[in-house]
Amino acid sequence: MVHGEAWTIKEFFVYPNEYIYWSIQIVMYPFMTGLVAGAFVLSSLYHVFGVKQLKEIARFSLVFSLALLPVAMMPLLLHLQQPQRGINVLMTPHFTSAIAAFGIVFTTYGMIVASEIWFVYRRFIVDSVLALRGKQERSAVDTLRLVIYTVLAMGAMDLSSEAMHRDERAVGILAAIGIPVACFLHGYAGFIFGSVKANALWMTPLMPVIFICSAVVSGIALCMFTYIVTMEIRKLILTWKRKDNPWLPSTDDLKSAEVQVVTMTAKYLVMFLVLAITLELLDLIFRGYTAVRSWDILRSVIYEKDFTKIFILQYGLGNLIPFILFLAPRLTVRRAALGSLLVLLGVFMMRWNVVIGGQAFSSSFAGFMEYRLPIWPDSLENFKEGLLGALTVITTPFVLFFLVTRVLPVFEVKDSH
Amino acid sequence: MMNRREFCKKAMIVVGGIALPLAALEVFNPMRLQAEKEGPGKVRWAFLVDTQKCVGCGFCVKACKIENEIPYDANVTRTWVERYVVTRDGTTHIDSPKGARDGFTTMKIDQNKEGLLDISPADIEKAFFVPKLCNQCDNPPCVQVCPVGATYQTVDGVVLVDRNWCIGCGYCIMGCPYSVRFFHPVYHVAEKCNFCYHRISQGMKTACVDACPFGARRIGNLRDQDDPVTKIIMTQRVNVLKEEYGTKPQVFYLGFSKEVK
Amino acid sequence: MKNHVWRPLFVALAIVGCILLIRTLLVPSDFGAHERGYMYGWHRKSNEAEWKAVRVKYRTAKVCWGCHKDKYDVIRNSAHSAISCENCHGPNYDHPNDPVGLTIDRTRSLCIRCHSYLPYKASDRSNIRGINPQTHFPQAECVLCHIPHNPKPMNQKREVTS
Numbered sequence: 107m108v109h110g111e112a113w114t115i116k117e118f119f120v121y122p123n124e125y126i127y128w129s130i131q132i133v134m135y136p137f138m139t140g141l142v143a144g145a146f147v148l149s150s151l152y153h154v155f156g157v158k159q160l161k162e163i164a165r166f167s168l169v170f171s172l173a174l175l176p177v178a179m180m181p182l183l184l185h186l187q188q189p190q191r192g193i194n195v196l197m198t199p200h201f202t203s204a205i206a207a208f209g210i211v212f213t214t215y216g217m218i219v220a221s222e223i224w225f226v227y228r229r230f231i232v233d234s235v236l237a238l239r240g241k242q243e244r245s246a247v248d249t250l251r252l253v254i255y256t257v258l259a260m261g262a263m264d265l266s267s268e269a270m271h272r273d274e275r276a277v278g279i280l281a282a283i284g285i286p287v288a289c290f291l292h293g294y295a296g297f298i299f300g301s302v303k304a305n306a307l308w309m310t311p312l313m314p315v316i317f318i319c320s321a322v323v324s325g326i327a328l329c330m331f332t333y334i335v336t337m338e339i340r341k342l343i344l345t346w347k348r349k350d351n352p353w354l355p356s357t358d359d360l361k362s363a364e365v366q367v368v369t370m371t372a373k374y375l376v377m378f379l380v381l382a383i384t385l386e387l388l389d390l391i392f393r394g395y396t397a398v399r400s401w402d403i404l405r406s407v408i409y410e411k412d413f414t415k416i417f418i419l420q421y422g423l424g425n426l427i428p429f430i431l432f433l434a435p436r437l438t439v440r441r442a443a444l445g446s447l448l449v450l451l452g453v454f455m456m457r458w459n460v461v462i463g464g465q466a467f468s469s470s471f472a473g474f475m476e477y478r479l480p481i482w483p484d485s486l487e488n489f490k491e492g493l494l495g496a497l498t499v500i501t502t503p504f505v506l507f508f509l510v511t512r513v514l515p516v517f518e519v520k521d522s523h
Numbered sequence: 524m525m526n527r528r529e530f531c532k533k534a535m536i537v538v539g540g541i542a543l544p545l546a547a548l549e550v551f552n553p554m555r556l557q558a559e560k561e562g563p564g565k566v567r568w569a570f571l572v573d574t575q576k577c578v579g580c581g582f583c584v585k586a587c588k589i590e591n592e593i594p595y596d597a598n599v600t601r602t603w604v605e606r607y608v609v610t611r612d613g614t615t616h617i618d619s620p621k622g623a624r625d626g627f628t629t630m631k632i633d634q635n636k637e638g639l640l641d642i643s644p645a646d647i648e649k650a651f652f653v654p655k656l657c658n659q660c661d662n663p664p665c666v667q668v669c670p671v672g673a674t675y676q677t678v679d680g681v682v683l684v685d686r687n688w689c690i691g692c693g694y695c696i697m698g699c700p701y702s703v704r705f706f707h708p709v710y711h712v713a714e715k716c717n718f719c720y721h722r723i724s725q726g727m728k729t730a731c732v733d734a735c736p737f738g739a740r741r742i743g744n745l746r747d748q749d750d751p752v753t754k755i756i757m758t759q760r761v762n763v764l765k766e767e768y769g770t771k772p773q774v775f776y777l778g779f780s781k782e783v784k
Numbered sequence: 785m786k787n788h789v790w791r792p793l794f795v796a797l798a799i800v801g802c803i804l805l806i807r808t809l810l811v812p813s814d815f816g817a818h819e820r821g822y823m824y825g826w827h828r829k830s831n832e833a834e835w836k837a838v839r840v841k842y843r844t845a846k847v848c849w850g851c852h853k854d855k856y857d858v859i860r861n862s863a864h865s866a867i868s869c870e871n872c873h874g875p876n877y878d879h880p881n882d883p884v885g886l887t888i889d890r891t892r893s894l895c896i897r898c899h900s901y902l903p904y905k906a907s908d909r910s911n912i913r914g915i916n917p918q919t920h921f922p923q924a925e926c927v928l929c930h931i932p933h934n935p936k937p938m939n940q941k942r943e944v945t946s
Contacts, residue, residue, distance in 0.1 A: 116635035217795075627900075628917060647905075678819040
């Protein structure tokens, strides 16, 4: 079977070499980079615009952004037919191609996020080094932690108020530079699709903007949801531990996710959601109105074949219901959690409907291709480009986040701001 | 903290400074300058397809597969033939079973998942065959979108793929409006018709041109005024596929009809 | 260093430096924009020669004429004159060295490529005399009765016409 044949079902006339080449991993990739960009923008709302209520979630989303970054590479490496040559994008970049921007933008963004985290956590790192050095007896774990923190400190042990002040300024500058870079990181992903004149569904100048807006939406939604869930889990763990150790502090001291923080974050979420929906509907209306040559087949795909995926899942469950949930008065934390989850579903379906939807019709405009996501992998290719490959990608950021927070904790830490 | 005026001044200097060396890179590309100075090269390959003469025998597809080592049973091919059958009710039926590797031997239309469609001869208003292959465009969108420079155009107009450099991202495959590209099932890199570059570079014709018994396929050199193919392209009514994409394709069709996709 | 703020920048520059160093090791020296410029000509020049060096399989009927003049002349004076030998006998490769003998394709599927009649007026296909492969001796090979090198009806094998 050639690549794509296993999960493509052709209907009527499709060119012989046409298959669904860009499948689930190419849906995952903009979804993951969108989460990266969105998480970063959320954290910048505090660092750059000084929205004080977002302080707790800002640190959380910054670290999450770092955990998401290597995961953004995963779908690409799983998709490439020659992943070991992926480095060629950095070696001989052909900048007339949007994908070549990936190397530069990704590296730049990674360095900005890493640097910003360094400045935010520098005080904590130095404190940890000093505490561990002062310890009389060091276990193996302690020695390892000392090594890690010493390397991370990079010799900058100055904790004077002047140095702290410099840290704060650096964070502000990096967060400010980081916003356009994060936008670029995801905007170029939209450009990858929007500039393909050969694809009637993808080709629109609105694509980069639609992608950026829905990226910010997804990032905020993910951080809000993970933040709420993490706070609840911490309370649950403490309650469970207290059963055997009643001397541990009560859950009253452990704050729940604050309604004010959630409400404020939800406000920004709704703003970007409105923008994203406006652009997408604009695109659809224009296409129907101008009715160019490709409209006949696109209409079949949008209103018939993909009707459920587009109007029920993406616009209905993913946009309309969260809209109602967030805008109804007296927002509760539980409603916000549900709303964020549905928003994430909506953003995922948007990526699906663009990537897979764009390949649901043949370039001959005389046939269709149906996508059958491989569930059980009977070959390496079906694993990489199937359900299990997608699940691997979606679970890895949480694993990485857990690992990173062993070194850089996100709760109750004295940091530089 | 500098004031706005100073910032603007410094910004202009920085931008100007960056723009200058970047511009120099393009202007002083010595090879490009040399090529432009000598004028257009001696050879520019072009292809001529006569859809009246094509009978849909599929010998071209078979020959191409063997000559260019595309696995015979794989459902991909560097070239193929499409059949168009227009019936009385105005519907156009199109098919290309296995890319016409085995020719067209039945009147039934292969509709893939929808099965075979019976068409009675009385219903046929017109029917014809259209061979397709890579157009070796003058503005190849596939080359433009390759992120690593694995696909490129030679000075004589043929677009090639470097099998040792391609990372297999598939952007070129998505970027081609004619869907001539695919992933090679053995090498796992992008693949497409290259006008049998190994044959035309030593004075032979492409495998499909040699295999066609009816003269439906011909290849020629646009820069040679005496080339019979060039003469036809210059003097007769020819058409190209999907001109609206701005790719400037170099495969010319005689007997083109509005139904052709 | 008094101002520690620049340290991450140095790390970043070091990483970029490493990438540029690796680049000099991994990128072939003949990689460049060449004649077609950066947009359409960005490639490794030696790849062009690699493609030119691909082995030729089909050598054209002229090569067959060199040894098989008799058969060549028979076909060239028949209705099948335009068909290249290699269409039915496969590519020449390095014949007669390797392969020693070319295949003679006697299957039905070869002949019905052209001779399965299709009533397509807008195409030269309808000018080719043909049969309906479902009804015309569907179990038999065409060559049982017809001679491919000289397919005139009068050349049909005696066993059939009697």
